[in-house]
Amino acid sequence: MAEAAAHRSHPTPAMYWGIALFLGVVTAIEIAVPSISALDPIKVPLLWMLAAVKFFTVVGFFMHLRYEKRLYKTLFLFGVFGVFPLFIVVLLSMDAL
C-alpha cells in the first residue's frame, strides 16, 4: 500500500495554483476572524483549526507527504505529534499546569 502511495501521481501545476488559491482564501478567513465579534466564543478553536488545515494542506500537497512512503510519513509525523507531550513537559517544568 505504501508503495502504491509512493507511485500515485503528483498534482499538476494547475492543481498547485488551485491549492495556493485555497490557502489564500483560508488565510483571508483567518485574518477576518478576530475582527468578527460574533465569532469570539469560538475564535481560538476556529483559528487553530484553520491553521491545521493550512499546515496539513502544505505538508500533504506541496511537500508531497501524502504521496510518500510510510517511512517518511512516520518520521515526520512523529516529530509533529511529539510536540504535544513536549508542550506538557514544558508547562509542567514551569509549574503552569
Added chain:
Amino acid sequence: MSSQAAPVETHDHHDIRPIRKAAMWVFLGSECMFFGSMIATFLLYRNETGDGPGSEIFNIPFTSASSFVLLMSSLTMVLAHNAFEKRDARTTRIWLGATALLGTIFLAGQIFEFAEFVHEGLTLSTSSFGSAFYMLTGFHGAHVAIGVMMLMAMFYLSLDGRLYDDRGLNVELVGLYWHFVDIVWIVIFTVVYLLQV
C-alpha cells in the same frame, strides 16, 4: 580510468538518495519539536510584558501581507520542483529565483517589523514577552535566511548546468526545507499574532 568511475557514481546516487530524503524528514521532524518548545515558551510568557509593550503594537495587516508572501513562496517552490522533475532547467531556475525573491521580501518585512517594535520600546531584554517573541520569530527568520541562501545556491548551480548533479543538496531537499519554514510560520502567525489580538 574515468570511464570506470562514472558508473560507480551513478550507483552511489541511486543508493543514497532515499537515505538523504529520510534524513531530511527526520531533521524536519526534530525541527517541529524545536519550534514546538519555543511556541510553548511563548505561550507561557505572552502576558509577562512588565512595563514594556505587548501584543497591542502588532501590525496585523502588515504581518498578514508578509504571511501571504511566504505562503505564495511555497507555490513557487513546488512549481520549481515540478519543473525540476521534468528536467526543465530554465523553468526551474525561474521559479527558484521567484522563491528566493519572495523569501527575501518576507525577511525584509521582518526586519522592518523588528525595527518598528524596537522603536516602540519592545526589545529582547524589555520583558519575558519580548524575549520569547524575538527568540521564536528570530529563529524562524534565521531559518528563512538559510533557506534563501540554499535557493540561491540552487539558482547558481542551474546557471552552471549542475542542477542535476545529485551528490549534494538537490531541489527536492531544498524544497522540503522551504515548505517547512512556511508551515512553521503558519503556526507562528496564528499563535503569536492572530490569537493575541
